[in-house]
Amino acid sequence: MNRLDTGLIERLEEKFGEAVKPRESIDFTTIVVDPEHLLALAEFLKAAEGYQMFNDVLVVDWFPSRPRFEVVYQVFHPEKIMRLRFKSFVGENQPLPSLVGVFEGANWPEREAYDLFGVVFEGHPDLTRIYLPDDWEGHPLRKDYPTGGNRID
Amino acid sequence: MIRLTIDDQEIEVREGTMIADAAARLGIDIPVYCYHEALGPLGACRMCLVGVEKMPKLATACTTAVQDGMVVHTYGEAVDKGRKGVLEFLLINHPLDCPVCDKGGECFLQDYTFQYGPPKGRFKEPKIQKVKDGPINEFVLIDQERCVLCQRCVRFMDEYVGEPQLLLDGRGVETVVTTVDGVPATSQFSGNVIDLCPVGALLSAPYQHKGRPWNIERQESVCTMCPVGCTTLATGRDGHIVRIEGRPVPDRSWGWLCDRGRFGYDYATDPTRLTISFLHANPEAAARTTRQVGHWMSDVMRDAGPDSIAVVMGGLHTVEEAHQVHAFAKNVIGTSRLSISRDVPGYVPRVLNGTYADIADADTILLVGVDPYEAVPVVHLKLRERQKSKRPVKILAVAPRDLSRDSLDVNTLITHAGQEAQVLGWALSQGMGTHPAVKKLAATAPVGVADEDLTALSEALGSSEHLTILWDGLQNEVGSVLAALADARGEKATRILPTWGPSNWRGFERAGFSADFDALTSLLEDARAGKIQMLMTFGADLLREYPDERLVREALQKVPHVVFEGLFRPTEPSLYGAQLPQAGPGEVAGTYVNMEARLLSATPSVTPPGQARPVKSYLTAWAHALNKPFVADDDWDPYGDDTADLLPFDGIQAKVWALKPPNLGNASGMELVTGALVIENGIPSHILEPRAPKFPGRISPQDAEILGIVGQGLVRLGKDGREIRVPVTVDERMTPGRIFVPLGMASCPVNRLGLGAVEVARLEEVPTT
């Protein structure tokens, strides 16, 4: 079940050096990458390593620790049937490069991340809210977003 | 320092530390029932078994002191087995009560069984039957079947509070916790055993079956019953507060509460609570009251100018609300007649610098007039903890009545009522007479006080390295003495804690009000002179709170428009043109200030009842009526820029002036002595009714004999043609010739008479209450 891409970490470290750090995980290869190298890493993974199938972009809010957002990308290797997760940590007002140029499918998930968490992706063709109305205030999936609201009887 | 290893983590701790505490510092959770840091180790429950290398058997972490090089394992096969065994034994006779037990969901027995216990017990034998739902007193229920005999409650009452009203009875499986001789526990700290009980054995009677952890809202709050400012957790359900629990704050508080604070939460639903607004005590006009007040305001401002509107701020508002009122009065009305309702001794704040840490650090503690047990109960616990600690402490008192009791050893210098300043001043001049500040006091020798007592007091004041003073604030002149004392003691720490409440005025200073003693008096005198057209009181029932009732009454009768905003109906509703309901503590978010001048944030757990609204909504409505902009500065933060939560008092200098000799009155009557009683602080509570003293007045047995009172009776106190009736009881600790009547009781308003000598006569009829 857990297929690990042997040698991938070494190849990545060779290419990106300190910017890429492997992270222990119970499911599949996970690496943490500096936001500056995110785009380059994604391109490298897609072009050179064959992780050409996009899987997901999602955000975890670690409020109140800093940097608060953990942006997780998942890609898939359709020939080797292997998954790879890479993530970057960004602060509240820190933009992240958009991966739409590499994986077009990142379009909606990035919009979703912007909509629900307020993570800004630079270079996104249409970074607008996707689920919520355009005039919505706040980003509901943030941990500090007030819940409860009014009881409707 | 000792180094040891717990679960592969190394830690260095002080010698004598228990393994449990060392583990807690590492964040390792060791289950335990009997151990509580404030109560010390016992080793009764055997729950905290840990494996220690080189020890043949498992050791209890709460009683085993650390040793150098110790290697401790808090998990592993042996430990798990030990814990499973202990839990299985604890549950042999435990009734299947989880569904009906109020503790369900907050119960350590459940938590530990789920975490460490066996999935299924092997005992099928019938369980031993014991008393269920038996009362400890009116507030605490005991279910002996559920008890795991950790003895926390017994030890708390016995060792910590010093009122041994609970004990362990019986042997073996028949052992139960019960009250002494079946007499209900009377201690005003009895409620704490509910918090202490790790299982569902001791339960709150008022909270019985009221809520569950999942259907309640628990918010961090602050107790506003007295100036101690205990941190609490307020539990709200369905729009009502149903429970108050203590909230420990690391290094500051164990989370103890007195029963007043713990069970007095039902004031919010009291029938005397104002929930709709009135015009001239006329409920019909409720809808337009707020608007009508705005019209009055506009009329007065047009006809008599803004300065004829006076604003008095009471103590149960948050600091933020005070700030809004101040901003409204200054910017929208433009009046300068602003005051705080309590007669704040404006000349002392410079030296009101004590904190609770000063009680723990002091070598001498002086109580001026205040009986901590009655007025600020949790401070009493702090004093007792201080007295029990290894370092010696002297607790002195200068008061018109004996303040010593079984649980606290206080060396009281008994003075005449109103003579405290003179006694202290004279004692000061005996020891430090050369200091210019003391000279300025020009103290004269007091009468009726033994010289050796004065000398002892003088020595204690002079020699103490860390002197902490608790002052009841009833006699203004004491402030002058304390200022001189602090001045004269120079570098040596002199810390003063004001014990009169509510203590929010210290926060109101930050909100913009000036803490000037004469402000309220001159404001009332102006009102009596007809200079004020409109008086607005926020959360202050002046008739009950101000020391001179006559002045207030005359002033209120003179002012055409009196607006009252408060939690409860005012003492004499007919004096007020409009009454508006206040959103009280637990209903508004905000900051309160305690006697340490510490800012304490409270989060609301319920919404205000009826038409009660935060002050801001009234202010906004009036500003609308006045056609003036009012922007409530919601971003204003009483904490200011600095993150410290203790308010600084830099602006006002301590004042020292010559003491006037006290007026001790004619010898024929008795001396009226008074003091705060937290249970009678003017906030009604149905739950606490059994605790409220039916005979609040106290007289000495000798006087009782003279008056012909046996046990309890009703007396009439008279002075200058004014009189009050007081039900009294005989108190051994009272000095002959003194009668004690608590402050602020609506049934016997002591402020109608004022301090000093009064005529006392027994009334034949016995009050029916």
Added chain:
Amino acid sequence: MILLQTIFLIIKIVLLIGILMGGFAYATLLERRLLGFFQLRLGPNRVGPGGLLQPIADGLKMALKEDLMPNGADPFVYRLAPVVALFAALSVDAVIPFGAPVHLFGLTVYLDIANPSIGLLIAFAFSSLGVYGLVLGGWASQNKYSLLGGIRASAQIISYELAMGLAVLGVIMTTGTANLYDIVVYQHHHGWLWLPQIGAFLIYFVTGIAETNRTPFDLPEAESELVAGYHTEYSGMRFASYYIAEYVNMITVSGLAVTLFFGGWLGPWLPPIIWFFIKIGIFLFIFIWIRATLPRFRYDKLMNFGWKFLLPAALIYFLATALFVSGVL
């Protein structure tokens, strides 16, 4: 005499409209019940025995519904369109003979409203008018779906009208008359025309379905694409008018098919008028059956089918008939 004829005429008009309305009402019921049965359901059976009163309930519902008009719609055209559709649909039936002529009070009463010698052409002329109702309604609704529906309707009906006209020309040539009464009489003598004119009949039937905008040619409505096409915005009795028009058109197309190819009222044992309606009923059943089975054409495929297949096929068949009639073949 003229008076009597006039009275008969009025009675016939009233009867015809009554029959058509009743036919429409029960055609809807028949359709819904039948569709139910095709789809393993029961269909409407709650109102009256077996749902027989359902049409009345529907009619009441329609009559009581609020008449809505979208903002920005052209009020005159919007109101006019359903009337045009209904008028056109009803008018066609004026020339279709329902049964053999009967003799009453010494008069030979033809069971049609009018019996012009160019009856067939009149029928075609009026049925072509119907498309105006659709186009105008779609245009006037101020709704993009309706507009698309209206446009589709006009294009579709124009495309299929040609093939349809060519198909029936074969009948006219064979019988030598455009009078529907005479066509039936011809069939009485020479046998029903469906077998000799099988190609024409098939083309007529397919185009007939298209003319009535039924599945698989229901593009102007196209529930799953255009919501309801040209009548998306209509409600109440105006919607009912379109609804009636559709079903009356179905009856008309069936009636013409019966008249032209299946011997009209001809048939043994039963009275002619019953035969006529039985034949119409069979056609209605087939309409419904097709609807239950077939998916919808795509718009461009529909046009291709009409222009590239039906029209040449109709032309070829027309040519063949012409050659046959003229004795060349």
Added chain:
Amino acid sequence: MATKEMRAERDPALTDETMVINLGPQHPSTHGVLRVRLTLDGERVVKAEPVIGYLHTGFEKTAETLTYQQCNTITDRLDYLAPMTNNLAFVLAVERMMDIEVPKRAQYVRVLFSELTRVASHLVWLGTHVMDLGAMSLFFYCMREREVILDLIEAAAGVRMNPSYFRVGGLAYDLPEGFHEKVRDFLKDFPRWMTTYRNLVDGNPLINERLVGISLLDRQTCYQYGVTGPNMRATGLALDLRKDEPYCYYDEFEFAVPTRTQCDAYARFWVRVEEIYESMKIIDQVLGKISPQGEYATTDRKVSLPPRDEIYGNMEALIHQFKLVTAGFPVPQGEVYQAVEGPRGEMGFYLVSDGGPKPYRWRARTPSYYNLQTMPIIAKDGLVADVITAIGSIDIMLGDVDK
């Protein structure tokens, strides 16, 4: 095009003769509240932009307030036509994080219901897709057999649509009595109905011309957009998580992964139809492997509820019941991504736990969301009718898309 260019020469302002039309959010064939903003040139689609969010209910936020066992009820509602596979992905993720051993029989039952749910989901797709094309009856025929499957689900789980039958640790209840026979009856009866369906669509020129060559979705686009499931397999890629990342002992079953290479709606159509046959094969094999009654959940009482008779007499069991239902079980800190092959593609859950009884982050990687994203590509240059075909043929589920 020529005419357009000619017009442009005359008056550049007139070149834009497009019309924007909102397909949805209330539309008969958008299968929920999808809105597609179509830019039309006549009936030809110039641009199709899906606008979503009309069904957004904030499941991800809600889940953060619920215990893991309660979260299960939310997963039902994502892709409500295939609730069991959603359940499965979620419980497998939690089980993986907690490292729980689930009885093999329970895993087989999970396979059984996953496949039943896949058949049911494909039946709804078949019915609605063909109904979108205009043919009505097939929908009802499909519903008839789906009803049989729902009855089976009801017999086991108690409800038809949102069963929450799989729980962390196993199943909520054991299989009911006579369940095997009921499934066998279904298996016996169903092929006849499959023939009926095929009779209606097989070779039907009207259907074929609506599907062949329509809404092309090629393999690169699938890679780019993360399109999975039958849509991807219609590009000739035999990727199926049941084979490639087997869970629940799927590797013990024999089944094929149907693929086509035409990349069009027709290919997707037949991939799905063939998948129904493969699922039937699996169901048949599962029935041979499981006993009618037996172990259905882990006996670890720190995860699954104690048996009811123990609750009434045993203190430890009562406490475990109390804590499990009120507080839930804690899940070790960490993160996990677990995907299963749902009827619509890769249904995955990314869970982050902070060690508490409620998920810290609950992310559903719902296949329809990624499949729908290709809408602008597959609907472009088609006709309005092809947009409908496209929506139907990528088989989206708005509960899945909007979360």
Added chain:
Amino acid sequence: MLDGVKAIAKGMATTFKALSEPRDTYPYPEKRREYSPRFRGKHMLARDADGHELCVGCGLCEAVCPAHAIRVVAAEAPSDQPVSWTSRYSVDYEVDLIRCIFCGMCEEACPTNAVRLTPFNELAAYDRETMIADKEELLRPAIRK
């Protein structure tokens, strides 16, 4: 061309055959389908053999309800007139059937087997108040207010 006609004919034949298949729907109120014994419909509060309520108001159902549809208010039972089999009972027990998702977790959670989901499922009502089933209603299953 011919294949197409044949396919269409096959389709037509299929639908025609359906006319003779058994109907798959019921005339609902007269004939109802049978539900599985596990069917989760409206809630009921059970009583024991003596007629005492089994519910003790412990609120586990309230805690476990993922939709927050249940509200329980408990109280000490009057000692002279036992309502439940123990000293505690539920004064107020409301199930908001609008919110309820019929997941059956309350039934699983109940430590006294008091809450049960009956197969009764005809829940439609004209207003929201009716959809909130109170205790009285729940004690008599299958009856709407």
